[in-house]
Amino acid sequence: MDNIVINSIRYTPKLGMIKIRCNIDEDKINITVCDSGNGFNQKDLTHIFERFYRGDISRSSEDGHVGLGLYIAKKLVEIHGGKIEAHNRECGGACIKFDLKYKKNV
Secondary structure (H helix, E strand, O other): OHHHHHHHHHHOOOOOOEEEEEEEOOOEEEEEEEEOOOOOOHHHHHHOOOOOOOOOOOOOHHHOOOOOHHHHHHHHHHHOOOOEEEEEOOOOOEEEEEEEEOOOOO
């Protein structure tokens, strides 16, 4: 969650918007984080969860960005029996949606 929100903050323009939505159903928690930035290009959408992938080639690894954040997020979601996906909003901006399975205490 931390990486996804930090990425949204990084790519949302000043006075932009980030929405975080959480829905809970019988056996899953669904979380969506959407921003009002530029969104993903098609290449990013294809590779965004790959290890060491960095969509912005102008960024260097010197600033601490080595392309592991969303790869690790994907692995953690999968370990918890969930799935993660990225898409663009119709009105602009990027969204990351993931779900986590859980057992409800009765």
